[in-house]
């Protein structure tokens with residue numbers, strides 16, 4: 001069994017994906033071919049925002065957003081302490097200071113009450129600018145409360161939906177909740193390509209224009225008139241063509257399929273282990289199905305012995321990462337993030353999992369505990 005079986009998806013979509021790739025090869029339009037702009041429009045329509053700007057990966061997408069906002073030295077950016085490294089890496093990379101915020105035990109997403117506490121206790125000399133709100137494991141953060149809080153305090157919300165594409169709150173789609181939102185098309189994400197890729201979403205015309213400039217070397221109205229220092233961060237035409245096929249499958253069937261797999265897991269496991277909590281009105285795109293186990297490492301080893309792959313996302317809070325030692329003295333405790341990193345275990349999860357596979361994983365897990 002595979003943790004995320006991408007080959008099964010390829011087999012299901014092979015004729016269309018192969019044809020799309022060959023069309024790009026024959027066209028010779030490898031950089032910014034027509035598929036890139038077509039995909040951006042399709043993604044913007046799917047999410048329900050005005051602008052989608054594709055780029056080279058989800059990490060660059062986060063960086064580009066901070067660049068467009070002019071975030072830099074002396075600025076504080078709040079980041080959940082339980083996430084993938086990129087969410088905070090980009091803050092340090094641009095010269096700003098990440099301030100780590102605890103997460104909720106049931107949703108794994110940023111805690112508004114701890115954000116309030118960390119803002120109130122912000123070390124002197126730092127200007128609060130933005131909050132990176134991550135849609136962890138596919139579940140949107142609590143954006144209604146976050147937006148109200150951010151507006152009150154003049155903070156910008158950067159929605160890191162690298163894992164969240166396809167999730168929703170009362171029907172409104174992830175990637176539409178932040179002042180700018182980002183996603184990743186890394187192969188194992190809910191919507192993945194066959195390499196690296198990413199995108200940004202915003203309703204703001206000025207930011208959209210800045211992002212389009214920053215992603216191509218800070219170009220001005222002419223490509224060889226560079227008006228700001230930017231990045232080389234385009235989405236390959238080949239990846240855009242693959243994503244056009246995959247977006248259709250994602251919207252037509254995969255998002256529903258992965259939600260059925262999650263329901264089945266929960267039906268087996270609820271009451272026996274701590275299963276993921278989806279608040280009323282929220283929908284997850286299930287980048288991961290993550291349970292909490294007191295003796296996680298032993299259970300993971302038992303599953304492995306039974307041929308069941310599982311993963312620990314994430315074994316360390318951000319504040320414990322070696323690279324963040326230089327900002328460690330600015331941080332205050334995040335007990336939930338510490339507890340989760342010792343107890344979480346993500347189970348095999350993808351839209352092409354069969355009922356028999358979900359049953360097998362569930363039975364082996366229950367036997368192991």
Ligand SMILES: *Cc1c(COP(=O)(O)O)cnc(C)c1O
Pocket residue numbers: 057058059060083084086087134160162163184185186196197198
């Ligand atoms: C994967 C991921 C990213 C980075 O995306 P890449 O495309 O790999 O650069 C950023 N944030 C989160 C939460 C992620 O899971």
